[in-house]
Amino acid sequence: MKKHALQLIMVFGVATLLTACDKKESNKKVRGDWRSKDSSTSLKITDKKFIMDGDVQNAEDYFTKGDTIFTSFEGNQPYTKFVIQKLDEQRMNLLYPDSVAVEFIR
Structure with a gap:
């Protein structure tokens, strides 16, 4: 009986860890149409x-985790990381993977 209870606890623990690690959520504040402050880049x-410069053909899947947006084309890895430096209703500062910071406005 103790053996079955221990196995049940282990299965429950593993299931909890897997669901916690696989949590891919979308930050509602980042959704919308954005353009860079100098209007050279659009982001939807x-x-x-995640659609950059209106290129719907190359739209990428994405998820957010903390202050980072992870994108991938058709689920391929490795993910491309964009760090959200500042985010409110009208402004978003993104740090691109090549360490260039871009300010977006709605």
């Missing part, structure tokens, strides 16, 4: 897609 973020 929907529930599931």
Whole structure:
């Protein structure tokens, strides 16, 4: 009986860890249409897609974790990381993977 209880606890623990690690959420504040302050770059973020410069053909899947947006084309890895430096209703500062900071406005 003790053996079955211990196995059940281990299975429950593993299931909890897997669901916690696989949590891919979307930050509602980042969704919308954005343009860089100098209007050279447009960015559209929907529930599931990250679209840069209106290139719908190359729209990337994304998820957020903390202050980072992880994108990938058709689920391929490695993920491209964009760090959110500042985010409010009208402004978003993104640090691109090549360490260039870009300010976006709605």
